[in-house]
Amino acid sequence: MRKIGLLFLLLAIGTIAFSQEIAVRFTGQLNNSDYCRLDSVKVTNLTRNWTETVEYPDTIIVLGGTVGTDLNIAATQGLGQNIPNPFDCETRVELSVSQREDVRMQLLDVAGKVYAEYNGLLDAGVHTFDISAANPQTYLLNAMVGNRQYSIRMVNVGSGCGSSIKYAGISGGIEAKLTSANEFQIGDNMRYVGYTTIGGQVVASDVKEQAQVVSQYVTLNFTHYSRPIVETLVATDITTTSATLHGNITNNGGTSITARGFYWGTTSDNLSQIVSAGVGDGEYTADITGLSVSTTYYYCAFATNNAGTSIGEVIPFETLSTTGTLNGHEWVDLGLPSGLLWATTNIGAENPEDYGNYYAWGETTTNETYDYDSYIYYEGSTLTKYTRSDNLTTLEASDDAATANWGSGWRMPTQTEMNELFNNCTHVWTTQNGVNGRLFTGLNGNSIFLPAAGYRDGSSLLEVGSGGNYWSSSLYTDDPYGSYRAWYLTFYSGSIYGMSYNYRRWGHSVRPVCVSASSTTSAPTVSTNSAFSITATDATLSGNVTSDGGATVTARGFLYGTSENNLTEDVQSGNGTGSFTKALTGLTSGTTYYYKAYATNSAGTAYGEVRSFTTENIGSTTGTLNGHDYVDLGLPSGTR
Numbered sequence: 001m002r003k004i005g006l007l008f009l010l011l012a013i014g015t016i017a018f019s020q021e022i023a024v025r026f027t028g029q030l031n032n033s034d035y036c037r038l039d040s041v042k043v044t045n046l047t048r049n050w051t052e053t054v055e056y057p058d059t060i061i062v063l064g065g066t067v068g069t070d071l072n073i074a075a076t077q078g079l080g081q082n083i084p085n086p087f088d089c090e091t092r093v094e095l096s097v098s099q100r101e102d103v104r105m106q107l108l109d110v111a112g113k114v115y116a117e118y119n120g121l122l123d124a125g126v127h128t129f130d131i132s133a134a135n136p137q138t139y140l141l142n143a144m145v146g147n148r149q150y151s152i153r154m155v156n157v158g159s160g161c162g163s164s165i166k167y168a169g170i171s172g173g174i175e176a177k178l179t180s181a182n183e184f185q186i187g188d189n190m191r192y193v194g195y196t197t198i199g200g201q202v203v204a205s206d207v208k209e210q211a212q213v214v215s216q217y218v219t220l221n222f223t224h225y226s227r228p229i230v231e232t233l234v235a236t237d238i239t240t241t242s243a244t245l246h247g248n249i250t251n252n253g254g255t256s257i258t259a260r261g262f263y264w265g266t267t268s269d270n271l272s273q274i275v276s277a278g279v280g281d282g283e284y285t286a287d288i289t290g291l292s293v294s295t296t297y298y299y300c301a302f303a304t305n306n307a308g309t310s311i312g313e314v315i316p317f318e319t320l321s322t323t324g325t326l327n328g329h330e331w332v333d334l335g336l337p338s339g340l341l342w343a344t345t346n347i348g349a350e351n352p353e354d355y356g357n358y359y360a361w362g363e364t365t366t367n368e369t370y371d372y373d374s375y376i377y378y379e380g381s382t383l384t385k386y387t388r389s390d391n392l393t394t395l396e397a398s399d400d401a402a403t404a405n406w407g408s409g410w411r412m413p414t415q416t417e418m419n420e421l422f423n424n425c426t427h428v429w430t431t432q433n434g435v436n437g438r439l440f441t442g443l444n445g446n447s448i449f450l451p452a453a454g455y456r457d458g459s460s461l462l463e464v465g466s467g468g469n470y471w472s473s474s475l476y477t478d479d480p481y482g483s484y485r486a487w488y489l490t491f492y493s494g495s496i497y498g499m500s501y502n503y504r505r506w507g508h509s510v511r512p513v514c515v516s517a518s519s520t521t522s523a524p525t526v527s528t529n530s531a532f533s534i535t536a537t538d539a540t541l542s543g544n545v546t547s548d549g550g551a552t553v554t555a556r557g558f559l560y561g562t563s564e565n566n567l568t569e570d571v572q573s574g575n576g577t578g579s580f581t582k583a584l585t586g587l588t589s590g591t592t593y594y595y596k597a598y599a600t601n602s603a604g605t606a607y608g609e610v611r612s613f614t615t616e617n618i619g620s621t622t623g624t625l626n627g628h629d630y631v632d633l634g635l636p637s638g639t640r
Helices: 002-017 401-406 415-424
Strands: 022-030 034-036 040-045 050-055 060-063 090-097 101-109 114-122 125-132 138-145 148-155 164-170 189-198 201-204 208-211 216-222 229-236 243-251 259-265 273-276 282-288 296-305 308-311 315-318 323-326 329-333 341-343 426-432 435-441 447-451 455-457 460-462 467-475 485-492 496-503 525-532 539-547 555-561 569-572 578-584 592-601 604-607 611-614 622-625 628-631
Touching: 022 189, 050 060, 090 101, 090 138, 090 148, 101 164, 114 125, 114 164, 189 216, 229 296, 229 308, 229 315, 229 539, 243 259, 243 296, 259 282, 273 282, 415 467, 415 485, 415 496, 426 447, 447 467, 525 592, 525 604, 525 611, 539 555, 539 592, 555 578, 569 578
Parallel strands: 022 216
Antiparallel strands: 022 034, 022 060, 040 050, 040 189, 090 125, 101 114, 101 138, 125 164, 138 148, 189 201, 189 208, 229 243, 243 282, 259 273, 259 296, 296 308, 296 315, 323 329, 329 341, 426 435, 435 447, 455 460, 467 485, 485 496, 525 539, 539 578, 555 569, 555 592, 592 604, 592 611, 611 622, 622 628
């Protein structure tokens, strides 16, 4: 009975002694937004002229409390909230046990995956556990004490630690050693200054002064800016004289981006030209024009904030040529708004001055006579294709003389494209190598010569040397006689009529066009970018489809594996062009993985370069990423 009476007496004394306690809990914040771990907090009582320092991992000071007691009495059983919370990799928690019990503790994520476990037999009292968590996420800590279960939710903002639950012994209370021995009265004026380490540099928080009258949470704000992190992405929409540059700001350094854009030039060590691209985070683009044909340019992205300017990697691109070949036939770029490329010769011709072959509209071979009896789509008195009944207004590929004779990528121009040629080029009647015709010259100075080849009607060859007629692929849809006629470009020595329409059975010349420098659908262009968010078991892969190759990208993703020459695992990430990512889970810690991006269209599948990353080795402070070593210095940010 005397022992029980003494116990109640001590409890009563403790209750009276702590009745005037004030607990101040501290939290760090970086640039008014992100959580920041506190290394220490300097607490100064301005009224009574004393100073005391709270050291990490403790983030609480008890003012006006009883000091020096060794009592470890668990008045109630349960699991207290971890301190600090949120925490940077490591935190501490207390478990109160009212009698000797078997205890099992588990650290889980919200999906129920177990990361760490403790099992032991504990005496009655308050026990301390040190908790480590590997990934920045929300965790659950469960404690099974006998047949009872307790649980708390905790948030880790750090990375690089292993996951563990370690018993730290009988506790005097997490807050006990933070109980100040200095005199304090409610209403005393207090000053609080926090300290943290950012990039290896100790930084002090803003000073907070206040009269302390109640227990409260105090947020100490740190102001620390760094230069942005910016990467240069692959250029797109490259023509003979222009290109679109791409950049991406992956980290603004904690403050607003005041300028961004690109430095560019014709040598990698003299990027003297600047193009701006506004402000803000994330991906951005800028167009540059007035470039030279078939020229290599170099560029890099830049971004500026209050801390300074950062630049990305220098990347080259080459403007397109104004001439080239496709399937053995030459094309020329006339600088037209559409970017359409025109052939330098007619079908059946060996040089620009040759007349070449004559074709009825919709036929792919030549005839001896050009009348309705020989026209493939005329039977009796009725047209059998490209009529009002079938609603076809443009030649299909199988009926296109250019495609049939010169191969995929070449085709006959439409009425609209012939009008573009007529309206965007100068055109003069001239004689070239003794042959009459029209010379069409584009704004870029390049030209094509259309010889005055005349036309075929029946068995007759008419107007040779005085005029030329060139089929388009477009049907004349307003024909009152039932779609008997089609559009063509016509000209003569004294005048040029432009677009006209006439009987489909007549034999006209064909001047093909192609739509790009490659002029044929090709596999996409795809790059493999650096992996990020790498932990012991997870990583996020990154790629970019910079060109669809002239056809829709129907699939994209990554191949990966633990051998550079055996990438057997396939993960998909949608379709289309642009940047894409894919998160991997369930990886093995301390293991090097290799991966490459891929993209697929109707022409085939293209692959980016092979890159690598190494998952974190639980408990290790060193590792490699993309073949380069890193070391963990224990920085609050987790940066290596």
